[in-house]
Amino acid sequence: MVRRMGRWRSAGAALLRVSAVWAVATATLVVLSLVLPAFRLQSADGDSLTRVGLTAALCAGFFGLLNALVWPWLVRALLLVPALALGSLVFLLNGALMLLALSAVPGRGQAGAGTAVVVAAATSVASSATGAFLVLRDQGATRRRLRRMAGLRFGRPAPVPARRTAGVVFLQLDGIGYHVLREATAGERPLMPTVAGLLARGHRLAPWRTDWSSQTGASQLGILHGSNADVPAFRWYEKETGEVLVSNRPSSAATLQRRAQLRTGSPGLLAEDGASRGNLFTGGAGQAALVLSVAARRRAGQRSRAGYFAYFSDPAHAARTAGAFVVELVREICQSTRARLAGVRPRVRRAGLYPLIRAFATVVQRDVVTAAVVGDILNGRGAVYADLVAYDEVAHHSGPRGRDTRQVLARLDRCVALILQAVAHAPRPYHLVLLSDHGQSQGPTFAAAFGHSLEELVRIGCGRPVAGVPRREESGAEARGVARAALHRPEEPAEPPERGAEPGGATAPVVLASGNLGVVAFPDIPGRAGREAVERRYPALLRSLAEHPGIGFVLVDDERHGPVVLGAGGAEHHLASGKVLGADPLLPFGPGAADAVRRTAGFANCPDLVVNSACDPESGAVYAFEEQLGCHGGLGGEQSLAFLLAPPALSPPTAEGELVGAEAVHRVLRRWLAESAAADPDPAAHEARGADRL
Structure with missing residues (x-):
């Protein structure tokens, strides 16, 4: 009897919600008909308010019915359309459905094509917001709302696992350093209250030190696949193939993933019932969406853009995301203009495509990846790894602690809150682990501080002309590669080495930047060019680099001593023996610098020269070789200190000492994952934890 009464109450609540949503949609149409000149809900000779309201109610009802029955099939028919183009088509198709709904009321509803798009978007958003508000205290309705957000509207509920072992969600907050997270969760009114709440409930926050190449390509490859050997930078030149590999280029990401899998003999961290969302690599997951290394694949479960289609299966999502996208565009324009007028220094250029890339990273990618993770949780998937790139993209141009980046941190905290809400409605318990792949270091760019780029400095050291050589504005931000994949755009071709510019038709050195790390390759010198070979061909180059005030040290292979680090004043650090001549060039970069550089020096594809910018040991300021105010990629400052935040139910990351390297994080x-699979948590405790998180 009690169960029957409960079903009647649920049905009654559902009927009330439908009625309320219908009423709000009707009111929205009435208001729009009064505001928009090209939109009418009455006949030409005028109708009473009652007739107008009836017309609006009929249009709203028919429009809602079309969205429920027709919309998912329209989206499915557009699977070959580029993902972000689908976001635009959503408005046109939704407008077409509105025109169809208006035509169902003969002789009354009238609107032009453009007006119908506006009316449909406004009605969808109003209805969705009303529904979300009404289900706040209804657990069943909240679960259905989360499923709709994840594109699971018509899917069956996930089966409850026979053993209620816990799944694990690894959420990577790209680029947020250990110290930045601590500051964002401190105080009475923390910037990230949800994450601060996790810490208050006993979650452990631990730092981990990255490899020398402190960037997402190296870190995420090591975390997901257990090996990031032979990844010396974000971009580098390989002599064997004559190609430039760039971590955020789909073909390069696929190559790096394949190499790591061959080296370890394992498909990756997520091979067992896993999902990879918004990453550079799959981690061996059977379900991958918005992943660059599979951007060109068409296998079931392996379409990189599949998450966009699930998200846009609800037209209200498209309207809300588009509105937030425009707001973010305006916000960036206002913030960059204010910084320019105030004469803020240091500052980098924020024009061109950057406002669009920022809006994509902080709105579209964030919303779609979060929705995909919610869907994985509600489907009971065993392991999920997702990357939110918003903070990293904004920090590159506004600095790690700028006002702009603080706003992004607050919005990322709301994503964590939404994922925790989904955990409370999941068919199994979940552990949520937050982590980052690196931090960010701030400082003026190398070009702004010294009037020339690293490439120009190398040319000067080689005795080559600098005039007339265009200055590249490379960016190591992952969001650009993700945006290109979402648009289904072909990847940018790598620039071939400049041939025939030297006497005898020799090939010019290849100079590439990765944050404050630079690599130099000499294509005409077979194998790895040693110190003696470089000095014979370019006698002034090594000293020009080592003595430059913006250069911290240069790594080169010595025929007699092995890998050697060169510094100013003739200083040298012989990595093989540990012998130091003069002042140790690695001393300003911390006690782990020698081990990190020695590891990279042992890579089979280590570049001929690897250059790290100087670092102020007190402030941690570095000089980016790219156009970035906040940078990462080398040593110096906070870029090398990332974080791990895990629940107390999981063992501590290390028994003692410091966690060093992405491969060590992979093992943790x-x-x-093994601990979660072995444990059999109490279902009642899971329910209690879920209620607490809400």
């Missing part, structure tokens, strides 16, 4: 995450 594997251990946590």
Whole structure:
């Protein structure tokens, strides 16, 4: 009897919600008909308010019915359309459905094509917001709302696992350093209250030190696939193939993933019932969406853009995201203009495509990846790894602690809150692990501080002309590669080495930047060019680099001593023996610098020269070789200190000492997955935790 009464109450609540949403949609249409000149809900000779309201109610009802029955099939028919183009088509198709709904009321509803798009978007958003508000205290309705957000509207509920072992969600907050997270969760009114709440409930926050190449390509490859050997930078030149590999280029990401899998003999961290969302690599997951390394694949479950289609299966999502996208565009224009007028220094150029890339990273990618993770949780998937790139993209141009980046941190905290809400409605318990792949270091760009780029400095050291050489504005931000994949755009071709510019038709050195890390390759010198070979061909180059005030040290291979680090004043650090001549060039970069550089020096594809910018040991300021105010990629400052935040139910990351390297993080995450699979949590405790999180 009690169960029957409960079903009647649920049905009654559902009927009330439908009625309320219908009423709001009707009111929205009436208001729009009064505001928009090209939109009418009455006949030419005028109708009473009652007739107008009846017309609006009929249009709203028919429009809602079309959205429920027709819309998912329209989206499915557009699977070959580029993902972000689908976001635009959503408005046109929704407008077409509105025109169809208006035509169902003969002789009354009238609107032009453009007006119908506006009316449809406004009605969808109003209806969705009303529905979300009404389900706040209804657990069943909240679960259905989360499923709709994840594109699971017509899917069956996920089966409850026979053993209620916990799944694990690894959420990567790209580029947020350990110290930045601590500051954002401190105080009475923390910037990230949800994450601060996790810490208050006993979650452990631990730092981990990145490899020398402190960037997403190296870190995420090591975390997801257990090996990032032979990844010396974000971009580098390989002599064997004559190609430039760039971590955020789909073909390069696929190559790096394949190499890591061959080296480890394992498909990756997520091979067992896993999902990869918004990453550079799959981690061996059977379900991958918005992942660059599979951007060109068409296998079931392996379409990189599949998450966009699930998200846009609800037209209200498209309207809300488009509105937020425009707001973010305006926000960036206002913030960059204010910084320019105030004479803020240091500052980098924020024009061109950057406002669009920022809006994509902080709105579209964030919303779609979060929705995909919610869907994985509600489907009971065993392991999920997702990357939110918003902070990293904004920090590159506004600095790690700028006002702009603080706003992004607050919005990322709301994503964490939404994921925790989904955990409370999941068919199994979940552990949520937050982590980052690196931090960010701030400082003026190398070109702004010294009037020339690293490439120009190398040319000067080689005795080559600098005049007339265009200055590149490379960016190591992952969001650009993700945006190109979402648009289904072909990847940017790598620039071939400049041939025939030297006497005898020799090939010019290849100079590439990765944050404050630079690599130099000499294509005409077979194998790895040693110190003696470089000095014979370019006698002034090594000293020009090592003595420059913006250069911290230069790594080169010495025929007698092995890998050697060169510094100013003739200083040298012989990595093989540990012998130091003069002042140690690695001393300003911390006690782990020698080990990190020695590891990279042992890579089979280590570039001929690897250059790290100087670092102020007190402020941590570095000089980016790219156009970035906040940068990462080398040593110096906070870029090398990332974080791990895990629940107390999982073992501590290390028994003692410091966690060093992405491969070590991979081993920790594997251990946590094994612990979660072995444990059999109490279902009642899971329900209690879910209620607490809400």
